[in-house]
Every structure is written in C-alpha cells, then in structure tokens.
Amino acid sequence: MRYYKKILHSIEELPVFDVHSHISIDQPQCRDLSDILFYHFMRRELYSAGLTDDNFLVSDAPFEKRIEEFFKYKPLVENTTTYWCIKKILNDMYQISDGDIHPGNWKDLQQQIIQKGRDFSYPKSILNRMNVQCSLICENHWSQEGLTRNPFLIPLYEDLDLFHFDPTRNLSLLDLIANELGGLPENSDQAQQSIYDFFKKKFQSGIRYFTAFVSSAFHLIKPVSSQINEIYNKKKTGIQLNAEENHILFTWLFYSYLEAHKSIGTPAQFVIGAYWARPGMRYGESYVWNNHQLSLDLVEVFKDFPKVSMSLMFASLSMAQEFTIIARMLPNVSLLGFWWHTLIPNIIEQLISQRIESLPSNKWIAIATDAYSVEWAYGKVSLVLHCLARVLSQKVEEGYFTEKTAIEYARRILYENPKEIYRLEMG
Template sequence: MTSRTEEEKMAFYDRVMGMEVFDTHSHLVGDALGARSFWEIAHYFWLNREMQAGGYPAHAEELPEEERIDAFVAAYRATRSTLMNIAFTEIMRSLYGVTIRDAASVKAAIEAVKARQGDEGWAQETADRIGAKRFVVNRPEHAEFMHMRSPAVLVPRIDGALGQWQKTIAASQDPAGSFEQAAEEIRHNLEAYKASGCPGIMTTLPAYAASANRRYTIGPGSSSDEILMELLHEVCAGAERNGLFVQLFLGVERSWCGEAVPSNDTQRILKLSALFDTYRCAFELVLAAELNNLDAVQAAWNFPNVSVGGMWWFNFRGSTYRDSMQYRLEALPASQSSIVVSDARNMEWCFGKIWIIKRLTAEFLWERLAAGWIDEETALHTVEEWLYRSAARRYGCETVPTP
C-alpha cells in the first residue's frame, strides 16, 4: 500500500467538491428559490431545532429584532459543534462572505441577504457553486424554476391521497366497493403522471402491522393496515404498468406525540419485501431512522429493482452517513445508490446541505482509498454515481454530467 500525500488528499477532495449533484428531494418553490431574508435561512427547521436546544426561543420571530439577534448569537455559540450549525456557517461564509461572531456580524448577514433580493441570477449562481444540476419537487405548481437553466423534476407525492383512501375505505359501509373506487383512481392517476412525463411517484408511509407477503380481501372486518397494504399493491402494479418508479420515505412517526419522531422498526422494510419481489417497477428507499439503513442495503442487495436513496430527517447526520456509505460500498454497485436529499426550502440550504454531503463523501472515500481497499478510479466512479448518475438514470434525465 502506497502512502498518500496531503496534496493528493486535497486534490481528491477538490474533485469531489466540484462534482455534479442530483438532489432527489427538496421543498423548493419555483418562483421563490432564494431566501427572502436572513431569517428564512436562520430559522430553517433543522437548524432551528438545534438552536432551540441551545436556548433559542421557540417563537423568536415575535421578539424585537435586537433581542432576537442577541438570542440567536447566544444559541449559535452554544451549538457550534452541531451539523446544521456547521452547514449554516458555510452558507454564510461561502455565499455571503460573513462569519457569524456577534450581533454586528448577524446584522451584516441580514444586509448581505437583503442585497441579493431581486437578483434573478442568484438561485442559479448558488446551485452552480455547489454543482447542483437537478432538483426534485413533489408539487406541480413548484416545478417551473424561474430564472434557472432547467425546471425541477416532478415526482408527485401521493401520501395525502393514500391516507384519504385508507380512511374512506375503513369508514365505508361497502369497503370492497370503496376499495375498487380507490383502485380505479390509482390507475387513472398513475396513467396521468406517466402521460405528463413524471418518472415516478413518492409517498411516506406510517407504521403498519400488515405485511405485503399476505393478500387481504377487503371487507367489513379489514383493518386500516390491511387496507393500506392492498392499496400499496395497487400502487406498485400501476407503477409497473406505466414504467414509473416508487420512492418510499420511511421512518418518521407522527402518532406518538405532537412532534415527528424517528422509529427504528426492525420489520419495516421486511414487511414490504414482497412488493419488491412481485413488481418489476424500480423502488427507491429513503430512510429517516438510523437502524433501518442496513435493512435498506440488504433489500437492494436482494432485489436488483431496489435502490437506496439519501438520508432523510433524523438520518441526516455525519455518523449515519458514514455508516450507510460503508454498508453501500461493501454490498452494492454504486449505481444502486443515491445519497443527496437536501429537504431544503431555499437554494441556500440546498447549498449548505449538499456541501456537508460532499465533504462527508470525500472524507469517507479518501479513507477507503488511503487504506488500500479501493483505488482512485473506483472512488471517483463511486462518488459520481452516488451524487448524480444513478439518480439521473432512475429519474429519466441526462445520464452523464456535462464536462
């Protein structure tokens, strides 16, 4: 094993940081891509969670601005080690040239963000800075990206409809008839998505006691979970007929309390495995719970039509990324893995979270390269697939990044 120099390491990092990216899940809105104020960046949900743990008031937006700035600075200092604080710091430093230290620097950041308001090229410039070429959204009205070179990729979100069908059937005097009506709607909707050029559909799933390897006859005694599982069979059958992929977001539960919480259900993916085995459509698994990361890799290892997606909600941490990347590198061809889910509501946070992902990826693959487990060609191929190419193929976009 040949020792590697610091110069070689920095050159490798630079190549990774310059690579192109496919963001497979965002909440971007096409006519409001850039942040409209500093506070839109500073109050991003994930950063705000960490800041509140550091003493930031839950309703800080109601404070007079001077008090809010002082509270923000105190919480910012208290959370300097957290991942979202690090991402926020990079956003301010790289995009706005401001280092947050005190109230004066926050005021400078407020003015710097304000100065970019109305700049039609800002969103594209920000995306270019981090190599972000394509973004996925789930609402048709958000997909037309203003002043960007490419529109968003629309992957319609069906969990709202899925939940409503489930409730309607469960409450019906004629569950079998209501189920057939829902099945017909599913068939119609998926045909319409295909006709409009959508590559796939997306849904979150709550906890479920039923399993896809059992088929349930829907009737008066059917449980809500049995209804859900039969609806999923209809969704997957429709996706197969129409050549759509199914993107499943798993691991967040909202029924235990007033907050969303992660749930490490050891049978979550196991109960879905009969769907992967039965239907020839492609599946992408996006996880929010750490202990399911290996389960997703095992599913992709067993079923060639399953891919592992990016890290979502409570899974977006450096430690979970590194563990999941190790699982993926050892078990899967790189073409079965995509790792970018920004979950961002403005382009600034797309930049910050993609910057984090790229840095973690560069560190992980350099360690494997320096230890002699892979060579540089393999490392670069892996990161290209993880960041861009695998998603581009799955989503029906360009297959090779531009030079």
C-alpha cells in the same frame, strides 16, 4: 487523511443530481436571514438547548428581537451538524469569515440576503456552484411561471397527508380520490381504477416523479377472496375498521399505488423510519421509528413488483443494514441519500462505507438534500461531499480504491445513478 483535499477537490467538480428537495418553485432562494438561521432543525436544537418558544423565531416580532433570542443560545448549538451547514453557507456564499455571525455583522448580512432573494438569476448560480444539474422538488402544485423561470427544478409530487401507508393516520389515498371525484366510488375495483387514473393524469400533465411515506406501523396482510370489497364498503359507510382490517386496507392501497407506478413506468420513491407531525408535536419535531418486521414485509412487496424501481430514503441508522441488504439482494431496490436523523457526519460516513462494501456501485444515490432553499441545498451537498471525501480518502489509503477508481465511484453515486434510476437528462 493525506488524500482528503485532493479527492474533495475532484468530487466537487463532478456533476450532481438532487432527487429530493423542498425548494420552492417561486422562491428557490432565501428571502432573508431567518430562512437560513431558523431552519426547522435549528429551531429544534435551540429549543432543546433551552429556548422557551422556538415559534417566536418565525413570528411577526421584529427581527432584532428574534435574532437576539438566537444569539442567546447560539454558543450551545455551534457544535451541531445543522450549525456546520449554516457556517458553510455564510462563509462560502456571503463571505462571512468562518461563518461567524454575531451582533456586529448580521444587519449587513440581512441586506445581502434580501437583495439576493429578489434576483431571479441567483438560484441557478448557486446550483451551478455545486454542479447540481437539477433538483426534484416536493409539492403537489407548481406555478407555470415558476416552472418556466426555473427549468432546473423538476416536480416531485408529494402530499404526505395522503401519500402514505400508515394505518395509524386517519387520511389515505381514499381521501385523495374522494377529493378528486367528490366522493368515494361505488366499489373497491372502481376505487382502484380511480387511483390508477389519478397517476396517469398527473403523468400525462408532465409530472414524472412521486414520493410517499411508509410507516413503521405498516404491516403486510394481503386480502383474500372478496375481503377487500367488504372492508372497502365498511370504510365507505363510516364503520370503524378493526386493526387487521386496517392493515389489509393499507396493504391494498400500497399495492394499488405500486400498480399505478408500474403502469406509468416511473420510479417509486419512499421515505421510511420517522415519526412526526402528530398531535402535541412542535413544528419540525420528529423521532426515529423502528420496526424490524417492516423490512421483511417490504421485501415481499418489492418482490411482487420487480419492474418498479424502488428508491428508499430512511431516517434510522439501526435499520440501515436491513435496507442495505434488501438493495443487495433485489435488483429493483436502491438506496437514497441521508434523511433527517441520518444527516450527521458520523452516520453519513458509516453508511457510505457500508454501501461501498456491500452494494454494487449502481445501487445507491448520494444526494437527496431535503432542503427548502438553494442555500440549504448548498450546505447539505457540501456536508455529504465532505463526508464522501473522507471515506474515499480512507479507502485509498487502505488500498481498497485507487485515486482514479475512487473518483469514478463518486461520479456514479452523484451523477450516473440518479440519471439512470430517475431517467434524468438535464445538464
């Protein structure tokens, strides 16, 4: 790919918005080496490779013992995307040649990271290195001190125990308003108004963005006549709902959620296509969860809310074409980044190429790191830019783009689209 290096250099100079991360407002950078090496996907890969108990890596055991376990299994995971990101972080940010951490250099590296972890100026310097203007950070509370110190980190309200549309889970938005009010309102109309009031209150407090999970178990069944009142009253009194009633309840909650977004005029960000956080599952354990009927159900939902901008991030390659075509057909739907099990170079490049060839250029956003620290954001942004440069280089060689139009396209998906869809004005 003779254009790769030139295109990579050019797109690394472009401004970027990261519209989904888990960077801590109070501790944006890593505290020590464990925050880099024992990231949850690395833990899963080490466990898969044979490590008996990955919880040991984040236990109170001496770090020397924990990293000793890491080194035992490191040769078996050095080929993975997760480890590519670790090497990129260590090479570029801590001058570890080729990211080669070993028993002879980890102690000096640990001291470097601990020192940087206490430097309040360090997080912004890392974002500047990536040209990231700001990052939307998932949480349901933020300290004012952290917001003041890190104005480049923007609240993205997330509470996936409650902000989900998954009839297989026990909790829902009803529990959210019950927590807010000390109990459920008298009837479904009052409950719906309480949902609206919650979002209005958050919006007025300065929170502009919200994210939620749409389960592959979701099935669209709209209530008819007074059906929702009857179902709501059963739910309120603790009577178990049957499967159809549960689907109707979650459809009503989904529509109430989107009505709230419509009223405050903010985009609705959704994560889709994953199965995780269930009884018996380990920390970070997750799977791809497909339901091809879901895409058609979502088409109907999205068409019912043409004024709400839907921003979709999914973990399933096999559902990618379905969501790409939805974004191709509907003006209020756009795609977002590469979530969880799609953050693999082979898949990233397939999705980039599919989106280039299928969608108007304003219909997707490239960067949503889902990172828990600025260091991991750096690794993931670097990975996506690497893949983007490879695809664009190939497109230039094929005559699909010129070098100029390739860079213009990259600017749109890295900067212009998130700026427009999320109405971001930083930088």
